[in-house]
Amino acid sequence: MSRKGNVIKKAADLLDIPAEIITGMPIIEIGGMEKVRIENHKGLLEYGSDKIEINGGKAVICITGSGLKIKAMNADVLVISGDIFKLEFCYT
Amino acid sequence: MRRSIGLIAGSAKVKISGRRPELALNELSGDRLVFWGVRKTSDNEILLSIIGRDLKKAEAACNRASCAIIVLSKKGLPYILMRFKKRYVFYFAPVLSILIALYLSFFIWEIEITGNETVTEGEILTALEQVGVHIGTFGPKIDQEIVRSEVIALIGKLSWMTVNVYGCKAEVIVRERIDKPEIINESEPSEVRADKTGLITQINVYTGKPLVKKGDMVFSGQTLITGQLDSIGSGVRFVHAMGDVTARTWYKLSAGMPLEYITKRYTGENIERRSIMVGNIRVNLYFNAGISMVNYDKITTSERIHIGGFHLPVSLITTTYRAYEPIKAVFDTKEAEALLKSRLLKRLSDLGAKPTVLQYETTVDNGVITVVLNAECLEQIGVVSPLRVLPEPDDR
Incomplete structure (x- = not known):
């Protein structure tokens, strides 16, 4: 994380504000093994039934599974359903 | 839910193709367009559904992502209605239906009768039909005054009636005539006669002179209380004889039926x-x-x-x-006997006699069962009748 990012994070901790709101980091909710809800996404990078890559700003969120589908999508929220095997961050 | 909205607002199934169709999805979501049913068919093709009215915006979004959009199918209410756009009968039919419903609402489709007790609904409906009020009559044509007077004239038992028309329903309210009680002309000379043969058990005379006493055997038609009174001072006087005469009477009734x-x-x-x-x-x-x-x-x-x-x-x-x-x-003999007995009792009761002693004789002959009822009854036998010999006018 950059120096500017660290400062923002520390300020957020000090003020007891969720850091992801200020820094614009994605919020990821995993429901069981079949649903992932991602807020603050920056768009899709790759879409397939086995692998979906989402631009999360500072990192790429990579979801691997089978029968993956975009259940809902708008500018802020993305909901993915299917059998999820793995979720990983690939820093760029 | 999304499918229901799609059906009401109209939805289109589209194919987005390009080098990176994911970018088109980003553009669509960036433009806040609603889409669902996303399915990747190949590396360069995605199928999805969007709201029909967003098609133009979706085209623009896909162009920005260097993708092509092809509409595969359209469905939902707006597209169905669009199909009927030039079928003018669909606009004309509801108007015609309303006009027909309005026109038909002027006719009587239901007649409700209330207030009748002895007069049947059938009698009233028949009378109403005779004066032109029936199902299908044009409501505004009904003249209540004429209907009322004509129906009352047709059904003598009715004293009052009204016909209220509420839309398609005619409410008929009737009141029945109460029969006048019998007025006894007490100035008319009369006598009390026996209408049955019997043995007198009790005699109460209100007016007149008794000609019989308790224990006498009397015959039908015999004068029991006379209205002709002898007076020492004014000679013969005629009154309206009244009284109760109770007598013991006997009946022999028979009934038979084949078994x-x-x-x-x-x-x-x-x-x-x-x-x-x-x-x-x-x-x-x-x-x-x-x-x-x-x-x-x-x-x-x-x-x-x-x-x-x-x-x-x-x-x-x-x-x-x-x-x-x-x-x-x-028939079973006992069953037939019981049936005949009940019929005989009904006949006896219709004669107005109150039985005190009952005796039955049952015979079966040639497949025919006969029951004879011998009954002793106690009943009023006196009836007021005009004097047999009316007095001369001068004698009154």
């Missing part, structure tokens, strides 16, 4: 015929009206069709023909 009778045995063969009555017009829902059965019962049921509490002038009439074959049956 063998014909009854029905239903074969199970039924034919049902349905028809629809619209107002007074009957529409048969069958072609062959002939009945091949020799002996049958005909049962007709009429079911008025209604929507909620509103009765339509349409009835569904079901006529059932039940085939039977006549077979001979034999």
Whole structure:
């Protein structure tokens, strides 16, 4: 994380504000093994039934599974359903 | 939910193709367009559904992502309505329906009768029909005054009636005439006569002079209390004789019936015929009206069709023909005897006699059962009748 990012994070901790709101980091909710809800996404990078890559700003969120589908999508929220095997961050 | 919205607002299934169709999804979501059912068919193709009215915006978004968009199908209410856009009858039909409903609402489709006790609804409906009020009558044409006076003239038992027309319903309220009590002309000379033969057990004279006493045997037609009084001062005086005379009377009634009778045995063969009555017009829902059965019962049921509490002038009439074959049956003697006894008691009660002693004799001869009832009764036998010899006018 950059120096500017660290400062923002520390300020957020000090003020007891969720850091992801200020820094614009994605919020990821995993429901069981079949649903992932991602807020603050920056768009899709790759879409397939086995692998979906989402631009999360500072990192790429990579979801691997089978029968993956975009259940809902708008500018802020993305909901993915299917059998999820793995979720990983690939820093760029 | 999304599918329901799609059906109401209209949805289009589209194919987005390009080098990176994911970018088109980003553009669509960036433009806040609603889409669902995303399915990747190949590396360069994605199928999805969007709201029909967003098609133009979706095209622009796909162009920005260097993708092509092809509409595969359109469905939903707006597209269905668009198909009927040039069918003018669809605009004309609701207007015509409203006009027809409005026109028909001026006719009487239901007649409700209240307030009748002894006069049947059938009698009132027949009288109303005679004066021109029936199902299908044009409501505003009903002149209540004329209907009221004519129906009252036709049915003597009615003293008052009114016809209120509420839309398609005619409410008929009636009041029945109360019979005048019999007025006894007490100035008319009369006597009390026996209408039956019997042995007097009690005599109460209110006016007049008794000619018989308790324990006397009297015959039908005999004068019991006379209205002709002898007075020492003014000679003969005539009064309206009144009194109660109770006597012991005897009856011998008989009834008989053959023990063998014909009854029905239903074969199970039924034919049902349905028809629809619209107002007074009957529409048969069958072609062959002939009945091949020799002996049958005909049962007709009429079911008025209604929507909620509103009765339509349409009835569904079901006529059932039940085939039977006549077979001979034999009554049980005791059963037949009980039946005849009850009939005899009913006859005795119809004669107005109150039995004190009952005696039955039952005989069976040649397949015919006969029951003879010997009854001793206690009853009023005195009836007021005009004097047999009316006095001369000067003698009054």
